[in-house]
Amino acid sequence: MASSEDKKVEIFFLPWIVARGHMIPMIDTARLFASYGVKVTILTTHDNLQLFQDGVDRDRSLGRDIDFLTFDLPEGCENLLSIFTINLNEELFIEKLREPIEQILRDRRPDCLVSDMFYPWTAESGARLGIPRIVFHVTGLFPLCCEEATRRHAPQHKVDSAKATFALPGLPNPNHNIEFTRLKTQSWLTTEPKGAKVFEAIVDAELKSHGVIINSYYDLEAPYAEYFKNDMGRKLWLVGPVYLFNKNYEEKAQRGEKNSIGGVTILNWLDSKEPKSVLYVSFGSQVRMAPEQFFVLAEALEASGHSFIWVARYMPESGVHKEEGSGRRVLPEGFEERMTKSGKGLIVRSWAPQLLILEHRAVGGFMTHCGWNSTVEGICACLPMITWPLAAEQFFIESLVVDVLKTGIRVGNEEWMSLHWEPKVTVTREKVETAVKRLMGGGGEVEEMRRRARELSEKAKKAVEPGGSSDADVVGLINELKSRRK
Known part of the structure; x- marks a missing residue:
């Protein structure tokens, strides 16, 4: 009988079910990990499953262990999915999806849950169930570092007008002359208290999580990778660009929705x-x-x-x-x-x-x-x-x-x-x-x-090849999850 160390690493992926821009890179990432021999399960709704079924079916035909597990939306949520506001995240996704997702995790006990940033409650759920939660960000290191500098130093509140420029203190490479105005800054960092509450919950959950996966590569944002790890204190895996996993015409043509x-x-x-x-x-x-x-x-x-x-x-x-x-x-x-x-x-x-x-x-x-x-x-x-x-x-x-x-x-x-x-x-x-x-x-x-x-x-392209920086991060995360079993 195989020991627990010999079994496949099993990772659950929970994409944010509203936005294609969130779903597509996480599905690509899930398929990428399956190609490394990981047992992958994607948690989503039945309607969203249809968008990515063909790609996953092709992976399975190649012998990869990847599948979907669907959950039902709580009553009253279906008609909200076409609406997006930062306030809606708090109402719809922090609470109403918690119970069905936690039940799935309790039943299946994967080695890891990779969760979109907009499910901050998964950090608490994972800790309680002994399942490490890794945040999946659909943005890059540079914007995340800019948001941290804005949150940490609040330069947007130290200028006299909405059009006055301010620098972001603490960022690496100051010679880039990076400046912004309040007019260019997200409302939840300037004037929207409820949005700020959601943003703070996301940051707090990230700090309590096992680490962060980002769809980027080291040579694109090297100084900011070091800042993110050393100054912001996050464990980081750069696994991208994950879209390069789509190599043939069908995968590129069918990625996302049907073409008009x-x-x-x-x-x-x-x-x-x-x-x-x-x-x-x-x-x-x-x-x-x-x-x-x-x-x-x-x-x-x-x-x-x-x-x-x-x-x-x-x-x-x-x-x-x-x-x-x-x-x-x-x-x-x-x-x-x-x-x-x-x-x-x-x-x-x-x-x-x-x-x-x-x-x-x-x-x-x-x-x-x-x-x-x-x-x-x-x-x-x-x-x-x-x-x-x-x-x-x-x-x-x-x-x-x-x-x-x-x-x-x-x-x-x-x-x-x-x-x-x-x-x-x-x-x-x-x-x-x-x-x-x-x-x-x-x-x-x-x-x-x-x-x-x-x-x-x-x-x-070199980053995702065998021996490249993103390839090394994928392998490193898989090996770390294996070692946790001991």
């Missing part, structure tokens, strides 16, 4: 374009831009004269946003017809096969909201970026891209918003048009950004 336009159609459109001539524009799976800002962006893209693919999620099919009985145009009159006729623009209204698009030879730049997944994917595709942060920790990530890594330029947004759109324009047409022409026009500045991104991309 077939991947073949999009790739055929790109095949007709010159190398590096297309700007890819996407603001992620959650950010909703105001109709007024959509309109301005469309005007600027057309005026720039450059070809583009625009993932315009949540934009009505009619091109008109209806509110209180009146209609406001989201796109200029005849915009789509002109773009189709000229071949200059392709609009995708829902999900797009982002990995396939970013890797295509015709794509020469990426306009992004600075979500962590998109940022890493853009860098690893060797693309210079136009940064347009809107919400969450995206202004911190913008600073990483522009000030630290120097692989992008700012579009000029100066105001943080919630994930729900607000009826105003924060970036003018002139700013957008100028940024697009500057990036897509090429020249020495842009080629230097591309060179830097190419170097970082090569280091990312």
Whole structure:
């Protein structure tokens, strides 16, 4: 009979069930660990299971020990899943999912639970059940260090106005000239007491957890890895970029939701374009831009004269946003017809096969909201970026891209918003048009950004290869969990 040390390490993964940007990298991470011989179970709802079933089925066909375990949502929660606010996290996910998840852990007793940051109660549950809880962050080290500096030193409260700049004390590499304003800082770090309470619960639970897994790699954020471990006192495993686990066409095309336009159609459109001539524009799976800002962006893209693919999620099919009985145009009159006729623009209204698009030879730049997944994917595709942060920790990530890594330029947004759109324009047409022409026009500045991104991309691929830094962290965590059994 096999000893407990000889049995497979078993890890449960609990992704945050609301946001695709949280689920996708954790599913990739779960599949990655299964490829190392770990017995993996993903805890999720039945509806979310459908989004990732094909990839997991392919893994099982290769002999990997990976499966889903579904749980039911408490009564009354189903209709809330399309809504996201920081306050909702406290009500819906800190308490109402606790009982069914704890029962699963009590019955199965895995070696470890990898839990999204938005389930802070899992730290207490794991401690009580003797199951180490590891936090899974869907952002990078740099924004986490910025949040810690903001929380620890409160520089945002030491300036006279919301537009006054302040530095973040204590961060490594001070020569990066990292500065922010209150306008660019998350509301729960400035003016929202209830959001601050949730944020504090997340930090407190992280300190009580066994450690932290982050979808990044050492060479991307080396000084901040050391700060995170030594100054902030966290045990850390960098296992990314986990999206590189998706190698074939099917895995890249089907990652996430079903595409609103077939991947073949999009790739055929790109095949007709010159190398590096297309700007890819996407603001992620959650950010909703105001109709007024959509309109301005469309005007600027057309005026720039450059070809583009625009993932315009949540934009009505009619091109008109209806509110209180009146209609406001989201796109200029005849915009789509002109773009189709000229071949200059392709609009995708829902999900797009982002990995396939970013890797295509015709794509020469990426306009992004600075979500962590998109940022890493853009860098690893060797693309210079136009940064347009809107919400969450995206202004911190913008600073990483522009000030630290120097692989992008700012579009000029100066105001943080919630994930729900607000009826105003924060970036003018002139700013957008100028940024697009500057990036897509090429020249020495842009080629230097591309060179830097190419170097970082090569280091990312080495990190996940056998003997690389991320490979070593995966192996190290598995071995540590084995040793805990003794």
